[in-house]
Amino acid sequence: MHEVHTFVSTCQAIDATVAAELLNHLLESMPLREGSSFRDLLGNALARPTGARCSPLPSPSAPVDDLCSDPEVVPEAELSAAPAEGQDLVPAALSSPTTAQISQGKEAEKGPLLFDGLPPAGSTDSGSGGPLLFDDLPPAGSGESGSLGASISQMVKNEGKGAKRKASEEEKNGSEELVEKKVCKGSSMIFGLKGYVAERKGEREEMQDAHVILNDITEECKPPSSLITRVSYFAVFDGHGGIRASKFAAQNLHQNLIRKFPKGDVVSVEKTVKRCLLDTFKHTDEEFLKQASSQKPAWKDGSTATCVLAVDNILYIANLGDSRAILCRYNEESQKHAALSLSKEHNPTQYEERMRIQKAGGNVRDGRVLGVLEVSRSIGDGQYKRCGVTSVPDIRRCQLTPNDRFILLACDGLFKVFTPEEAVNFILSCLEDEKILMREGKPAVDARYEAACNRLANKAVQRGSADNVTVMVVRIGH
Structure with a gap:
């Protein structure tokens, strides 16, 4: 003993x-x-x-x-x-x-x-009496250091993995940041923009759509040369209740924009351009409503508006209503082209739009304002402005990249029978069609873009679109 x-x-x-x-x-x-x-x-x-x-x-x-x-x-x-x-x-x-x-x-x-x-030996059961005396020790020759040691080792191992993962993420983010810087730095070379358009009356008695293509209005805008080197403007307008609102907007919106465009040095180009667009839409709408109300009887016309203002390589998209702007961008990972929506549709069935209309005293019936108007934002439509319909546009900003092919602007007459993806793929197939012959005095690339617009508009009518159809494609040159 x-x-x-x-x-x-x-x-x-x-x-x-x-x-x-x-x-x-x-x-x-x-x-x-x-x-x-x-x-x-x-x-x-x-x-x-x-x-x-x-x-x-x-x-x-x-x-x-x-x-x-x-x-x-x-x-x-x-x-x-x-x-x-x-x-x-x-x-x-x-x-x-x-x-x-x-x-x-x-x-x-x-x-x-x-x-x-x-x-x-070798069992993983710790028994019914709680922790065993040496249950953290591994079998002899296992090379492990017990549960505590294994936990510490696993913790260090996991921390090591976390550190590697963090380092990998930082490296990835750094590479993405570097790529973004390269794109921004390379953006000193301004991408060329050129618009093409086709329109069809369809089954309507009157063509109420309108459009504007201004490939370069830099001289008219007279921007500060130290900040801005190129300004372009593209727009489509889908009229309803008559052609006067869409025609007025097509004639006056860009003129008001040019007058309000910043002429001197500004602190922030982005904020200044956005404020310019907001003021331009408001002023254009007020001008038309003033003219419409002076008529006997008063005009009841209205129009959607989807405008793309290109300031150097930055797109500012301002829109009212259900016309749309789509960007075709090539995805290097999937090696496919994607259709990116640049605009937001405005219809009374959307929650925010319906709430604004109801707060103003209006109502939404059958998906329409007061059961009549299909859009919740527009130029004109004076009789609905007191019911919550507004001319304040949604404004979005998009940086162009070398992977961008073209911009599609179109009225709802196209998108009633085409999805954005279908429309983009249809245009791409036309651009790759070598059978399209070069017209006299025009490069082959221009002939293909014009053919793409015409073929897409024709196809929309063939698919049964009863509305006016306007298709505008803006080529992005590199």
């Missing part, structure tokens, strides 16, 4: 792993029977260390928190049985063995494990 206590004291003073190795070495040098007895003695001695006042070890099903109780709450029966200070603590199993302990001794003679709560 003295040797057992000596070995226990040694185990408590050294690392648990080293103690286990010493124990295995000691057991291997003993005969089987002596080794079994030594296991029992050592187990009891480790359970009740010398000089400590601990409660008896619980059963394997006891909670983990009960493995070592506070000495102040130890039952009196145990305190009375505790030895005097300085006296060796003798396990109860040696002083008065019970039948169960004798049975355990017989099982020990058969070679039981040191701690019978431990699972078999």
Whole structure:
């Protein structure tokens, strides 16, 4: 017994792993029977260390928190049985063995494990008695450092992966930022813009659409040369209730824009251009309503408006109503062309539009303002302006890139029978058609764009579009 206590004291003073190795070495040098007895003695001695006042070890099903109780709450029966200070603590199993302990001794003679709560080697079960003594140690020769060490190792490994992932993301973002800078830097070379158009009356008695193509109005706008080197303007207008509103907008909107365009140095070109567009739409609408109300009877015409103002390589898209602007951009990853919407449709069924109309005292019936008007924003339509219909456009900004092919502007007569993707693909197929012959005095590229506009407009009518159809394609030159 003295040797057992000596070995226990040694185990408590050294690392648990080293103690286990010493124990295995000691057991291997003993005969089987002596080794079994030594296991029992050592187990009891480790359970009740010398000089400590601990409660008896619980059963394997006891909670983990009960493995070592506070000495102040130890039952009196145990305190009375505790030895005097300085006296060796003798396990109860040696002083008065019970039948169960004798049975355990017989099982020990058969070679039981040191701690019978431990699972078999290689098992992942931690037993029913809570954490095991060395359950964080891996099997011998596994090369692992236990659950704690494995957790730390995994944590470091994950942090390493996170650092690599972060570095990879930063590298990716850096490369994207570099590409963006290259694009912006390369944007000093202004992309050329040229518009082509085709229009069809369709089944309507009157052609109420209108359009404007101004490939270069830089001299008219007289912008500050230090900030702006090129200004272009393209627009389509879809009239309803007559041709006068769309015709008025086509004649006057760009003129008002030129007059309001910034002439001197400005702090922010973007903010100045947006304010210019807002004022231009408001002024044009007010001018038409003033003229319309002076007539006997008053004009009830209205019109949508979708305008693309190109300032150097930046597009400003301002629109009212359901005419649309689409950008064809090549995607290098998918190696396909995509149709990007540059404008926002305005119809009374949209939540924000309907709320504005209802707050103004109007209502939406059958998807129309007061059951009549199909659009919720327009130029003209004086009788609906007090019902929430407005001339304030949505304005969007788009930076042109070398991957951009063309811009499509069209009225709803086209998009009633074509999706944006279908229209873009149709135009692309026309541009790749080598059978289109060059007209006299015109380059082949111009002939193909003109043919694309005409073919698309014709196809829309063939598909059954009963509305006026206007198709405008703006070629982006590189």
